[in-house]
Amino acid sequence: MEYEELLELAKxxxxxxxxKPDPVPAEMIDKMLDLARWAPTGFNxxxxxxxxxxxxxxxxxxxxxxxxWIENDFYALEATREEWQGPPWTLETRGRVGCPLAPxxxxxxxxxxxxxxxxxxxxxxxQKGDSIFESSLSNAFLYLWLAAQSLGLGAQPVSVVKNGRVxxxxxxxxxxxxxxxxxxLLVVGYGAKEGGPPAKLMRHLDEVxxxxxxxxxxxxxxxxxxxxxxxLRMGNVARHEEAEKKS
Numbered sequence: 129m130e131y132e133e134l135l136e137l138a139k140x141x142x143x144x145x146x147x148k149p150d151p152v153p154a155e156m157i158d159k160m161l162d163l164a165r166w167a168p169t170g171f172n173x174x175x176x177x178x179x180x181x182x183x184x185x186x187x188x189x190x191x192x193x194x195x196x197w198i199e200n201d202f203y204a205l206e207a208t209r210e211e212w213q214g215p216p217w218t219l220e221t222r223g224r225v226g227c228p229l230a231p232x233x234x235x236x237x238x239x240x241x242x243x244x245x246x247x248x249x250x251x252x253x254x255q256k257g258d259s260i261f262e263s264s265l266s267n268a269f270l271y272l273w274l275a276a277q278s279l280g281l282g283a284q285p286v287s288v289v290k291n292g293r294v295x296x297x298x299x300x301x302x303x304x305x306x307x308x309x310x311x312x313l314l315v316v317g318y319g320a321k322e323g324g325p326p327a328k329l330m331r332h333l334d335e336v337x338x339x340x341x342x343x344x345x346x347x348x349x350x351x352x353x354x355x356x357x358x359x360l361r362m363g364n365v366a367r368h369e370e371a372e373k374k375s
Contacts, residue, residue, distance in 0.1 A: 193294055
């Protein structure tokens, strides 16, 4: 693959929340999983496991667990957001951010027993061991998502599966043992909307790249940072412009 092709793949990736119910061919899912298993992992310990859920009853049960937490806790916590960030997200202004009933749910799991293979300093320094373990699972998840994008599929992460209550209920539902950690859920299907990806607000390259010894004014001021966070929380260019008109 040429660099330009890789860059275009990365630039075109989006979270796709509107997904068709149409089934996804098994060979596409297998290709995604095969790419994900090649993701780099700390000390090549390969802790990632993948659970593919296509059964309708199980997917609906997972969705119910996630959506109940969103409705009862997510927006309640959003209401505590600092005022400088703008109005908190609500069900009315942001819409449902739960778990779409896509045709395929792919859980990225971590087998915690594989931490035994870490260097001894990482095994006994919990923060370091956690960082290596989580980074390995993160790499597998990113490869999985990019594979979906390359195959013309839409995908949405459902990160709330890390939440203690959600994780416990999902593990019970799917009969997962104690040593398995539910890291992430990627819901996969064909995108329901036509056209290319919407415009995306991105920080400029010269904002994020630093070289050599940092100057005193190298990083954003608190005022600049707050202004940008407020802007980025809008999600995309159109939403930001609409919100700015109303404010």
